[in-house]
Amino acid sequence: MSSNNNNNDARDRKIKQDTRAWAALVGTNYTTALRQTESPLVQGFLGEQVSARHLINTLNHHPLIGADGGDFVLGEAGYYADTEWSFNGRSDFVELALLTDFLRMFTPIAPRETPAVSSYFLKHTAEKFLAPHCSYVTNGRLIWAAAALDLPMVEQKGGLNLMIGVSEREHDYVKRMVTPGSTKPHGHQHRPAGYTHLQTALEQCVAGEPDLGRWERPEPSTEVFPFHEWFIQQAGRDDAVGVLAHDHRAGIKDSDHRIARTPNELLEILQEVPASSKTHESAESAIVEWARVSLPSQRGDMNIRTASIRRSKDDTPGWGAGPGTIELHEFLCPCGDGKVIEEHDNTPGFREHDHRIICDKCREEWDFVPGLSVRGWRLEPKPYRAAS
Template sequence: MSSTAVSVDSSDRSDLDVDIQRDARAWSRFTGMKYTRALRLMKHPLAHGILGERISARKLIAVLTEHPVLSEPVQDDDDTGAFSSTGERATLLGRSGLWADETYPIRMSSEDSFIELVLVCEVLRMFSTIDEPTSDAYSYNLKHTAEELFSEWLGKFSHVDNGIAIWAAAAIDLPMSDSSPGEMSPNANFGLDPQQVEYARRMRRNQRGSSSSIRAHHHRPPGYLYLQSALEQFRTTAETPARWNGVDEQAEPLTSPFHEWLVAQVDPSGERGDFGSRENLAYDYRAGVLDNDHGVAMHPQDLVRILVDLHAAAEFVDAAREAVLDWARTSPDSQGIRTELIDEERSSHGGWGAGDGTIERFEYRCPCGNGTILEEHDNIPGFREHSPTIMCSKCDKEWQQVPGAPAYGWRIEPIERAVS
C-alpha cells in the first residue's frame, strides 16, 4: 500500500493554519469546549485526513441544519394559528438516528466524540460511491462495521451511535435518503457500493472468528487496507501515515471477457437450471463471485480450478470443462486455452559436458479427456529444448498450439477456428 506525501509550501501552510483556527473557534462555540482544547483537537493526528481531505468542523456543524435528510423547516404560527416557515431549519438528528433530536440529543462535549465522528467519516470514505442510496448500505449496518473496525485497533471507540454514522455520511456528501420515508425511521440509506458494504461486514465478522468465510477479495472497498494500516500505525506510534493516494494496489479484478461470457448464460428468468447444466453452472458461478466465495475466472482454465478447489460435484467440473472448450470454439475473444495439470516431474541431469541441468515434464489433460498434452523442458547447458506436444490422436487432429505463445505459457486453439 502506498501513500502520497503532499508538499505544502508556506502560503498553503498558512491557509491550513487559518482553516484549523476557524474550525477550532466554530467547534468551541458549538460544544462549549475551550478554544485551546478545540484547537488541539483539530490538530489531532487522526483528524488530518487519512483517506481524503481533512474533515472540516464547520462543515460538520453546518450539515446538521442544512442537509435535507438531517433537518426540517422551522414553522411558526401567527395570531390566527396559521403556520408558516421561518426560513430556518432545525436538525432532527439524535444519537439513535433520525427523528431522535429531542429524546436522544447528540452531545459532543468530549474530545473523543469529535475523533469518533471523524473516524466514521474515514470508514465511509473507504467505499466506492454510487449515484443513488440503497437499502443494502444503511446506517445501522455501517455503524456496526465501524464499531468492529475500531474495536480491533482503537478500543475506546468501539461504540458508535447510529446518528453519528448518519452525520458522518452527510459531512462527506454521500447520497442519502431516509430509509422509510413518512415512517420517522431512525435509519438512513447511503449511496455506497452494496457488494463492498457486504464484504466489509463479513470481513469484520471473520476477524472475530465467525464461521463466515471470504475466499476472494474483488469486492474489498478500495480504502479498506490503507485505513486498517493507518489505524494500526496510530495505535503503535500515535502518528498516521501520509494521505492515501486513492489506489488499492492489491485490488483484485472484477471481470474478464470469459467471466462476462459465462454469466451472460444465466437464465434470464432467474431460474437456476437443471443440476450440472450450463445454466446451473453459470448461476452458481455468478453467485460465488457475488458472495466472495471465489474470485473471477480471469482465464477459461480458472473456472475448472475454482470448482476443483471448492470440491464441486463431478457434474459441475465436467460442465466447466465443456464451457472452456465451447468458449475456445465460439467466442471471438478467445486467445486459446490451457487445460488442467494432472502430473509433473522434475529431475536433475548431469549434462553433456557443459554443466548440470534439469529436466521438467508436465502432463495436462487433453480437450477430449482421453489423452494428455506433454510439456517438456530440457534445461541443460548446450542442449536446451522446450516442447509442448498434444499426445492424443483425436485432439491432435482438432487442436493446435497458438502460434507465438511461449513454451511455458502455451495455449491451444481449434484448428477449424484457426483456419477460418
C-alpha cells in the same frame, strides 16, 4: 510574505475557528478541543480534512437530518431519536472524522439508484474496521458523517435508521473482511477503491510513520473482457453451461471468487473453489463453444494451461553415457476426468521431451498450441483452429 506562509496562516485560522466552534458544541475547553482538531487521525486520509463547522452546519441545515424548528432531528440513537447527544468532549471530533473517511472509502451510488445499506449495519461495520480508534459507533454519528458527505439518504419506515447511498456490494465485502467468524471473500472485485489505502494510513499514523500522501479515487475501469461478457450472458440457458454461468455470476456478486476474464481463469477458479468433474466438463463445453463464436482477434484468450496435480523426478543410470533423470509432470485435463502428461528424459544420449493428453474426450476436442516448447505447452480447442 510567501505563499506558504499565507497558506499556513489560513490553515491556523481555520483550525482555531473549528476548535472554538467544536468546544462550544460539546461543552469542553479550547485546549481539549484543539487536541482533537490537530490530531493526525483527522487529517483526512481519503479526502480533505473534515471541518468542525461543516459538521455543525450539517446538524442545523441538512435537508433531511437538519434541525426542525431549532430542535435537533438527529440524536445518538438515530433519526428522530429520543436520546440527545452524549458528547464526552475528548474524542467526539476524531471519531466523526474517522467515520467520514470510512464512508469515503465506498463508491457512492448513481443518481437514479435507491440507497440500500442501512445505517445500522454500516455503523457495526465501521466499529470493526476502525477499531481500536472507535470502540463504539452510534447510529446517529454514522448518519451525521454520511450527511456531512452529502451521501444520498432515505428514511426507513418507523425506525431510527436511514438507508445510506453507498455500494451495497462493497459494504458486504468490507463487512465480511472485518467481522470475526465470517467467510472471507475470495474475489476482490468489490473491494472499495480506498480500502487498502485507509487501512495502511491508519496503521502508519498510529506507528508515527509518514503518511501515504493524498489519495485520489481512481477512474472506474472501462476494460472489457470478451470471454467474461459472453459467459455471464449464458446464465439464462437451460443446460449445463447455463447453470455454470449462473453460478459463476452469483459467485462474482457475492465475492466468492474472482471474475473469469479468460477461459484459463475459469479453470483456475474451479480449482480454487474446488469443483466436481461434471462442473469441469461444463466449463470445457463453454470454452469450446466460446472458441466457435469468438473473433479471430481473441485467439490469445483460447489458450489454456490446466492445473498441476503431481510431479516426480527419478534418477536413471543411463546407458553408458552417464546417469540422468526422468521428470514426469501431471496436470488435469480440461474436463477434469483425465490428465495431461509432460515428460522429460534427461538421460545423456537419450534426451527426449514429450507431452500427451490421457483422456479420450479431451483428445477429440483439444490440441496442443503449435510452436510452443514442451515445458511451455498450452491447449486450444480443435474447432477453433479448424475455423481459423
